[in-house]
Amino acid sequence: DVDSDPLAGERFIYAATFNGGVVAVDVRSGEIVWRRSEMSSYKKMIADWVSIFVVDVNNHVWSVDQDDGSVNWLQDRLENRQLTSVTQMGEFLLTGDFEGYLHVLNASDGSLAGRFKVSDEAISSAPVVDDELIYVQDIDGEITALRMVISSNSEE
Numbered sequence: 001d002v003d004s005d006p007l008a009g010e011r012f013i014y015a016a017t018f019n020g021g022v023v024a025v026d027v028r029s030g031e032i033v034w035r036r037s038e039m040s041s042y043k044k045m046i047a048d049w050v051s052i053f054v055v056d057v058n059n060h061v062w063s064v065d066q067d068d069g070s071v072n073w074l075q076d077r078l079e080n081r082q083l084t085s086v087t088q089m090g091e092f093l094l095t096g097d098f099e100g101y102l103h104v105l106n107a108s109d110g111s112l113a114g115r116f117k118v119s120d121e122a123i124s125s126a127p128v129v130d131d132e133l134i135y136v137q138d139i140d141g142e143i144t145a146l147r148m149v150i151s152s153n154s155e156e
Contacts, residue, residue: 004042004043007044007045007047007052008027009024011028011067012025012026012066013025014052014066016040016041016043016045016054017042018041018042018057020040021036021037021038021039021041022035022041022052022069023035033068034068034069035069036064036069036071038056039056040056040057041055041056041057043083043085046085046088050066051066051107052066053086055083055085058076058080059078059079059080059081059082059083060075060076060078060079061075061078061083061086061093061095062074062075063107073109074110075112082122083097084124084125085126086105087126089134089148091106091108092105092106092107092148093105094127094134095127096124096125096127097122100117100119100120100123100138101115101116101118102115102116102118102123102136102146103115104116104148116146118136118138119140119142119144121138121139121140121142122139123137124139133145134148
């Protein structure tokens with residue numbers, strides 16, 4: 001069973017299943033090109049030019065290469081936080097959780113760049129990005145608009 005919306009790339013269609021992991025299917029031949037069975041998911045996947053980003057059933061966030069499925073990085077520090085699907089905002093990935101936090105990850109290496117308490121309720125869907133604003137909705141239907149500010153920790 002395919003449990004999330006398929007993701008279309010130039011050469012492949014990517015599909016996630018709850019018990020079968022993530023697969024890449026060649027659009028011309030219909031052949032499975034690669035499979036990552038450890039990445040079972042039912043959440044929407046996203047992609048940039050090189051990678052696919054997936055939140056698995058254990059709430060680990062994965063980045064895998066689109067062409068061969070090799071793992072770029074795995075972020076497992078958010079395990080069991082009931083994450084939403086991820087959304088990309090420039091060099092960052094955004095995801096909400098069951099305690100109302102918005103987590104910010106570096107898309108290049110998966111490191112946690114920060115988090116912000118948005119609500120006392122669970123965030124119910126993936127954050128939505130519009131230009132420089134981030135919109136987050138909690139389970140009560142309350143929508144919060146945020147602007148991310150990147151702080152520099154350089155010592156001068």
